[in-house]
Amino acid sequence: MELRLNSPVGNLPAVYYWPLCKKKGYDEAKEIIETIVWGCSDIPDLSVPLKKNILHDVDVTSYESMKALTKRYNKAINNVLLLEKGTQKFCDRLNRVASKELLRHIIQQTYSAAVTDAEELNKYQAFSPDVYGETSFDLITQMLDVIKPGKDDVFVDLGSGVGQVVLQLAGASPCKRCVGIERADVPAKYAKAMESKFKFWMQWYGKRYGYFELIKGDFFHDAFRDKFTEATVIFVNNFAFGPAVDHKLKERFAELKQGTKIVSSKSFCPLNFRISDRNLSDIGTIMIVSEIAPVKSSVSWTGKPVSYYLHVIDRTKLEKYFQAKKNGSLHSLFAEDAETSCD
Numbered sequence: 335m336e337l338r339l340n341s342p343v344g345n346l347p348a349v350y351y352w353p354l355c356k357k358k359g360y361d362e363a364k365e366i367i368e369t370i371v372w373g374c375s376d377i378p379d380l381s382v383p384l385k386k387n388i389l390h391d392v393d394v395t396s397y398e399s400m401k402a403l404t405k406r407y408n409k410a411i412n413n414v415l416l417l418e419k420g421t422q423k424f425c426d427r428l429n430r431v432a433s434k435e436l437l438r439h440i441i442q443q444t445y446s447a448a449v450t451d452a453e454e455l456n457k458y459q460a461f462s463p464d465v466y467g468e469t470s471f472d473l474i475t476q477m478l479d480v481i482k483p484g485k486d487d488v489f490v491d492l493g494s495g496v497g498q499v500v501l502q503l504a505g506a507s508p509c510k511r512c513v514g515i516e517r518a519d520v521p522a523k524y525a526k527a528m529e530s531k532f533k534f535w536m537q538w539y540g541k542r543y544g545y546f547e548l549i550k551g552d553f554f555h556d557a558f559r560d561k562f563t564e565a566t567v568i569f570v571n572n573f574a575f576g577p578a579v580d581h582k583l584k585e586r587f588a589e590l591k592q593g594t595k596i597v598s599s600k601s602f603c604p605l606n607f608r609i610s611d612r613n614l615s616d617i618g619t620i621m622i623v624s625e626i627a628p629v630k631s632s633v634s635w636t637g638k639p640v641s642y643y644l645h646v647i648d649r650t651k652l653e654k655y656f657q658a659k660k661n662g663s664l665h666s667l668f669a670e671d672a673e674t675s676c677d
């Protein structure tokens with residue numbers, strides 16, 4: 335016994351099977367109803383019938399009631415598609431960027447469909463993937479408001495897990511490429527399913543998304559050196575990384591393009607780093623670091639507000655240092671204040 339939902343833009347329908355799934359954090363009947371609401375959200379003519387007729391008097395525990403609900407929704411969608419066929423109205427709502435809230439719903443729906451056994455994913459990760467919509471989604475949205483990536487940007491998530499951040503960037507930003515690199519078998523396996531479910535749902539709603547790839551591998555592997563050199567925006571949730579990994583990342587950052595932005599949960603260089611003859615090999619000599627103030631919601635599990643760090647690659651900092659040194663004005667600029675080093 336199946337329940338079908340027609341695509342509001344005439345693409346392949348979504349198919350659910352009865353009995354529906356209902357477990358911690360995943361209620362398929364609720365998802366069907368939310369998907370019907372979102373499916374109608376771009377069609378003004380349906381906003382009244384949606385409440386008065388389509389969603390009227392639904393019993394999610396009864397197959398007949400759910401079947402009748404999907405029939406009313408599919409009939410309404412078919413009528414609209416027939417009316418709009420070939421008109422400007424149809425073109426106007428096709429391949430637009432999804433709203434933030436719709437994208438949140440799509441990433442949740444993608445995760446629920448792709449990750450069939452959430453227990454298999456280790457749960458100690460900083461932002462456990464099964465509550466992505468309630469936690470990380472807003473944080474990433476805030477970072478996008480700070481970074482404002484454009485159509486010429488190439489985004490990389492270092493250690494991308496099942497790929498939710500990459501999908502959010504692909505759906506919410508104009509980046510020409512979004513890349514995730516994940517080495518562990520289980521998340522990398524689920525990332526494949528996430529990719530296909532995300533593409534299905536974005537087409538179902540008729541929403542646009544940028545080119546993205548979720549790669550399996552260790553981001554330190556030589557094969558991925560070009561992923562660093564081509565990147566212009568890098569996110570790395572390095573809070574739990576050890577000094578060895580952070581050190582090796584700094585070696586990769588030394589090869590980044592001028593102007594590349596790195597956002598991380600632990601800074602790669604002290605905020606008050608000052609170039610001196612004693613720290614010329616530190617990564618701080620080629621990057622400008624700043625703290626991104628936490629929003630109200632971003633408290634960590636310790637309850638205290640956490641900060642994030644923006645690093646911008648700027649080699650002119652080093653050039654200015656040598657220039658100043660050359661024309662001897664250095665000692666006046668940098669009095670004998672405490673020197674800091676990066677490592």
Ligand SMILES: CC(=O)NCCCCNc1ncnc2c1ncn2[C@@H]1O[C@H](CN(CCCNC(=O)Nc2ccc(C(C)(C)C)cc2)C(C)C)[C@@H](O)[C@H]1O
Pocket residue numbers: 459460461470473474477491492493494495496497498499515516517518521551552553554569570571572578579582597598599642
């Ligand atoms: C030489 C050496 O020491 N090697 C050992 C270390 C290997 C390092 N190389 C790795 N390569 C590929 N993937 C690896 C390697 N290290 C570990 N991961 C994977 O990262 C995943 C965890 N990810 C999160 C997955 C979801 N993506 C996010 O949460 N992204 C994200 C990014 C930035 C932010 C902000 C901007 C807010 C800071 C927020 C979220 C983070 C915590 C690192 C796990 O699935 C790990 O398997």
